[in-house]
């Protein structure tokens with residue numbers, strides 16, 4: 001009989017504190033493998049980019065630094081999850097696997113279903129823990145607020161790390177030993193990731209670095225000074241980068257939990273200077289779980305509109321849409337703020353909420369392109385890519401829910417409201433750097449002489465607008481409002497409201 005062990009399987013929960021599976025494992029006096037699996041299925045998934053693997057690798061390195069004090073570390077395996085568990089089961093009797101419930105893409109859902117069957121067939125208990133105030137299997141939101149508050153009130157799940165008997169990766173073979181057994185479709189990409197894992201731990205200058213320590217530093221810094229003008233500056237693409245918490249990648253990859261964040265925020269509640277920040281920020285932390293709950297309860301949102309009637313929405317045909325999508329993705333639409341936002345998110349992985357919403361509105365409303373043609377691309381750019389927020393938010397901004405206010409964000413108005421002096425736009429669209437403030441957001445108004453004066457030739461250095469924005473706005477408004485009047489849209493809207501709306505709360 002081989003030695004009996006338990007496995008804590010880390011997924012999007014890369015931290016050592018407030019960690020229910022780890023806390024449960026530490027109460028049991030048994031040898032434990034701390035496992036993270038880098039799955040080729042996800043490496044090859046177009047939602048993920050090298051920026052995410054870098055963040056994950058940095059997070060694991062941070063955990064290992066913390067664990068090294070007790071001579072322990074995470075076992076990192078590259079391979080599909082079934083192979084990883086089967087390989088460990090050859091050497092040990094796996095008594096149980098402990099992990100968080102994952103609210104992920106369809107491929108992780110299908111993987112978990114396969115694993116559940118495999119664990120059952122091998123007599124392995126899989127203890128899955130609810131994650132961040134999200135409840136599995138909910139059909140309506142009648143008790144959701146209560147459950148959320150219960151989650152917040154419960155003490156954090158801090159494990160007794162000193163009690164853990166961690167099995168070293170060497171006992172399972174070298175940490176990367178499974179990689180040879182893995183069959184991958186895009187060998188080059190995967191080989192690249194595997195061979196450069198060590199390089200990935202180095203910081204990349206324009207991206208937030210991953211790790212539990214970084215998450216706490218970011219939160220403390222936000223609450224020490226950065227966040228005092230949070231509510232006033234949240235919509236500005238340049239000011240938000242400093243005044244917003246910037247916690248999203250840390251929450252998305254589980255370096256910190258919503259409960260830890262809100263507990264820490266309590267210290268600001270009696271400070272009147274922080275009143276607006278506390279109110280606006282704490283509701284967003286709750287929105288986070290609220291959106292993830294939507295996706296948990298209706299994961300078909302990954303492939304179809306939540307309001308099924310929008311399958312028949314009259315989007316532009318492929319021939320018309322394709323060049324527009326390309327221009328949008330490259331930041332070459334001729335609308336400076338749109339182009340600046342795309343280029344900024346490609347280069348840094350971050351964009352504030354309003355600018356994300358504007359990009360979706362421009363794509364789906366003004367360009368009349370099906371939301372599915374942009375959703376994966378933007379997810380891949382966001383360092384904080386969280387399927388449970390991304391898909392419901394994208395659909396909401398694309399107005400395919402039939403329940404939310406239709407919002408058309410005119411890029412010109414957004415630019416004048418939130419980047420009046422063009423600071424953000426000039427940084428990311430340097431072709432327009434010399435253009436004065438009053439023309440920076442409408443360069444198509446530059447005369448030939450002005451173009452020479454400001455060093456930009458339209459159509460050569462910077463594109464002319466790909467659409468007439470006024471006409472596109474009018475047409476979008478007509479299309480959106482008339483479609484929303486359809487009976488099938490209204491029928492679906494009633495179903496959505498009864499399933500996803502929190503009684504007594506605004507429709508978000």
Ligand SMILES: Cc1cc2nc3c(=O)[nH]c(=O)nc-3n(C[C@H](O)[C@H](O)[C@H](O)COP(=O)(O)OP(=O)(O)OC[C@H]3O[C@@H](n4cnc5c(N)ncnc54)[C@H](O)[C@@H]3O)c2cc1C
Pocket residue numbers: 234244245246247248249251252281284285287288289291351352353354356357360379382384385386387389390391393394397
């Ligand atoms: C089309 C679209 C896609 C989005 N995709 C993602 C995504 O993949 N991952 C992601 O974390 N956020 C996503 N958001 C929500 C939001 O834009 C980001 O959470 C926020 O900009 C991150 O910056 P911050 O951490 O400084 O936020 P703060 O304003 O400081 O907010 C604190 C935290 O609250 C949560 N939060 C804030 N705003 C929202 C919101 N509107 N809905 C849900 N949760 C929110 C986030 O976890 C955030 O880190 C998306 C928004 C849109 C419009």
